[in-house]
Amino acid sequence: MKKVLSVLVLLLVAGSLLFAGGSKETGAAKKIRLGVTIEDFNDVFMRYLLDQLRDEATKVGAEVIAMDGKRDPNEQIKQIENFITQKVDAILIHVIDQTIAPRITKLCNDAKVPLVYVNRKPTDDALQGAKVVAVASPEEVAGKLQAEFVVKKLNGKGNVAILLGSLGSAPQIGRTKGTKEELAKSPGIKVIREQTANFQRPDAVAVVENWLASGDKIDAIIANNDEMAIGAVLVLEEKKMKDKVVVTGVDATSDALKFIEEGRLDMTVFQNGGAQGRGGVQAALKLIKGEQVPKFVEIPFEPVTKENYTKYKK
């Protein structure tokens, strides 16, 4: 038994070495190589962002080495170190946590490797250095757009509940901050409930069921993403209350667009992952060639409602 196992293991190791050799050979042709690290390959939006990055890189004949950050900041720092050792021509990072950005900027500056922050803009102290730029959509704006929509719908008066994403994640913090700052401008609006549903539809279903059971009057639900917003809609429809509550999400997923088309979801926010990915690759190429690139390119969030959803359907 043990022999069979050890032979199997040997075969596996040998096989993986073969594959490793194969990928090295393709890199031998003098191609531009971009090191890319993304927070989490399992996330729908992040995967889309990566696809867009890859497409753009393929168009200009560059090779992408993609790494999964697995939601672990430490893992991402290791990946940056590995990229530098591999001597990639530029690094694109979808940074997991703002607080590690200064460290990453320093690593790249020391190694003189161009660095592009994609999707999330780090704080200014992490944008130091001649070859460090950001192509991003600040999360606060998404939350602000949701709040503006809700305030208008409620005519500046009513009770709002917020469905939070995974606590401590960048979108949860940024979007919630933007929402609350905007809501605070309207004295008639009160935030009466705030609870996490971890960006997940089933969690949101349970939380909203419990909110409604408490008997508090809720006029609008602002969710940090579409999955949670849809969860809220499902519960409201079940309790025949959807016409009394405004619901908004973020992401403009295909499910959300369908819900908007059917009049079940009131609003979502489109984050232009395509423009972020393409813009990021273009900025990296310019930096490699030594051309001028603006420190920060903002890719705007766009509000999506029944009036304009067709523009975003894929």
Place this chain on the structure above:
Amino acid sequence: MSRINSSLLSVLKKYSILFILIGLVLVISVLSGGVFLRITNLLNVLRQISVIGIISLGVTMVIITAGIDLSSGAIVAIVSVVVASLVQAPNAADRLFKGGQPWPVFSVLLIGLLIGALGGLINGGLIARFKIPPFVATLGMMTFARGWAFIYSQGRPRGSLIPQFEIIGQGSIFGIPNPAWVLLICVLITHVILKHTLWGRYTYALGSNIQAAIVSGINTNRYILLVYTYAGFLSAVASIVLTARIGSGQPGLGMSYELDAIAASVIGGTSLSGGIGSAGGALIGALIIGVMKNGLDILNVSADFQQVMRAIIIVVAVIIDVRKNIKRS
């Protein structure tokens, strides 16, 4: 008189976890001004615990054999995407199989349950045949099944399911939500298996003393296979209920559900060292977790603080329960 007292005490001890649940319900009912006890809310609780409850029944049987199952959440994910992809409306924008028709619901359920059972069977095979520790074998299945869920669905949720399928999670019979019915049926079946069949008796025997079980001629491998297959099967049941409830198959579904299920099982009096546990206990464990979550939401306890509260209540419940077992032995 003293005899009555001591027998009352022994009843209290035997069902201490049930009394903890009742105490929790009383406290939350009072604090919420009776809101908790409204029928609609009680039905909410039943619906909310159904998924973890169903999974924890299988996990309980596994833990009784002194094993562990970390793959439940990942099996929920793979079953969810496969089942959903087969019952998507023909015109769904995110349809995985473009241009196809939804399959008959019955055959889809069968496929989903088979996949779950197969996952469990592989777990059992690795443990029984190759003597891999259950922790490692099911950890492998956890990433394996999760990986396939993403490969199969191409990393995207698959929604727009046909209403005939969604009714499983969204409908109700005699005013009781369907997920709660499914949970109750699973509790009954698991209870009968554990208390009234040879399979059940051997399950306890495996966990109490596996050497004795082998010596007395029990085909231990066969029963290990059976127990893990049953756990995988129940994860599939839970997945179908959940997928129908939220109207979407998702590769990220069920993340860390295995831990909630293990917690429910242990709170319900299952001993991690094997040999002790019951279906009713698992149900009560799931209820304690569910009632707590529901109560804390109703009372508007902040998200950060909820995590701490839940930890404290779970640990205190188990401490009370464990003390009872120490005294008895």
